[in-house]
Amino acid sequence: MSEFQxxxxxxxxxxxxxxxxxxxxxLNMLSTEQVSIGNVTFEPGCRNNWHIHRAARGGGQIxxxxxxxxxxxxxxxxxxxxxxxxxxxxxxxxKHWHGAARDSWFAHLAxxxxxxxxxxxxxxxxxxxxxxxxD
Numbered sequence: 001m002s003e004f005q006x007x008x009x010x011x012x013x014x015x016x017x018x019x020x021x022x023x024x025x026x027l028n029m030l031s032t033e034q035v036s037i038g039n040v041t042f043e044p045g046c047r048n049n050w051h052i053h054r055a056a057r058g059g060g061q062i063x064x065x066x067x068x069x070x071x072x073x074x075x076x077x078x079x080x081x082x083x084x085x086x087x088x089x090x091x092x093x094x095k096h097w098h099g100a101a102r103d104s105w106f107a108h109l110a111x112x113x114x115x116x117x118x119x120x121x122x123x124x125x126x127x128x129x130x131x132x133x134x135d
Contacts, residue, residue: 057117
């Protein structure tokens, strides 16, 4: 495994959202004013469930990958490999998941795009069978 060096401090274990993750993640909220920005760190093999950032207008999420290797996938599309420096623009109301590669820690900044009538809808876990097919 390559060296994993985070540029933002790792938060505590993400126990508040643990039921929506397979594996262990960590969360450090960098901003809760104006725009919500969280530094999310995933242990190797950790990924969040399928989910949707709902919004009547605006909304969505932007991921800024800061360290490690991971994956992003939208429902019905192939998974996209991620590494430090990658940016993922996730439109509102799109079902997706993101997380670490099996053999690498992974960290990203999760930027919540302001919108109207926003809410996160958490769905089913990414299946072990589907995840195990990713390199």
